[in-house]
Amino acid sequence: MHGLAYAKVNLTLEITGKRPDGYHELISVMQTISLADDLSFEPAPVLSLECDVPELANEDNLVLKAARLLGQTGRFVLRKRMPFAAGLGGGSSDAALALRLIDEACHLHLPPERIVEAGAKLGSDVPFFLYGGTALVGGRGERVMPLPDLQARWLVLLNPGVPLSTAAVYGALDPAEYVASPRSQYWTGQDVPPLVNTLEAAALRLEPRIAAARARLVEAGLPAVLLSGSGPTMFGLASDHAEAERVAKATGGIAARFVGRTDALALDYSASA
Numbered sequence: 001m002h003g004l005a006y007a008k009v010n011l012t013l014e015i016t017g018k019r020p021d022g023y024h025e026l027i028s029v030m031q032t033i034s035l036a037d038d039l040s041f042e043p044a045p046v047l048s049l050e051c052d053v054p055e056l057a058n059e060d061n062l063v064l065k066a067a068r069l070l071g072q073t074g075r076f077v078l079r080k081r082m083p084f085a086a087g088l089g090g091g092s093s094d095a096a097l098a099l100r101l102i103d104e105a106c107h108l109h110l111p112p113e114r115i116v117e118a119g120a121k122l123g124s125d126v127p128f129f130l131y132g133g134t135a136l137v138g139g140r141g142e143r144v145m146p147l148p149d150l151q152a153r154w155l156v157l158l159n160p161g162v163p164l165s166t167a168a169v170y171g172a173l174d175p176a177e178y179v180a181s182p183r184s185q186y187w188t189g190q191d192v193p194p195l196v197n198t199l200e201a202a203a204l205r206l207e208p209r210i211a212a213a214r215a216r217l218v219e220a221g222l223p224a225v226l227l228s229g230s231g232p233t234m235f236g237l238a239s240d241h242a243e244a245e246r247v248a249k250a251t252g253g254i255a256a257r258f259v260g261r262t263d264a265l266a267l268d269y270s271a272s273a
């Protein structure tokens, strides 16, 4: 079986505090976008992964962890198309797709809540990718409220190409920056929410070079720019496809569009795309 593991952006990401277990409490409007990895799976007696990025072809790959968690074996082929460690949730999306491919190909028929539970064990963003589309996400990521698809929008992603660790960004967050009254919870879901990311200031303090990516997108004509997740990728909303392509060309970024739930969850029986 085969599917596409779409990337996400956080249209909003508000951190409201730190929990006793050390994780931060967040509320976020997440959206799947058209940049996607390509993953196929076929049941086999031995678990294996072929991946075109050598540094990801190891036992720690979340795709293999997903298979071990469900106690299944088979052969995965993963073609990475999106940048990793970028704030786009690539590993989490691959993991969520791996769980769905295994469930389908091995005829497990697991109840959805069991798959979400397994996903939450693999990573905070995995439950979101099991729903895809647009969703309001809470807790440390495990509470997902799927929302009707937003109207399709185009955006431009710009990866500044500097490393930025998720743990370091959360570590640089000042408790004074926690949001007491998050706006995300009042969002009605009818149009793109006002972009906000509590982690952006901390990321900019840690790695001032990411400000250049923000400035490039703004100068190229996209006023609404935000850090995605813990970065380092910045994204800017475009008014249409043509503007997204123009800005992508001018900045060296990638044009992408929102992907709705049905497309985000599509699987097929071919070996690969």
Ligand code: ATP
Pocket: 056, 060, 061, 062, 063, 083, 084, 085, 086, 087, 088, 089, 090, 091, 092, 094, 095, 125, 166, 229, 230, 231
């Ligand atoms: P998030 O926004 O959830 O932090 P990210 O986009 O910043 O995600 P990922 O692309 O998920 O980051 O990669 C983070 C790390 O996860 C990688 O550096 C890699 O070591 C590990 N990883 C494990 N499996 C995968 C996978 N299938 N694809 C990418 N990275 C993976």
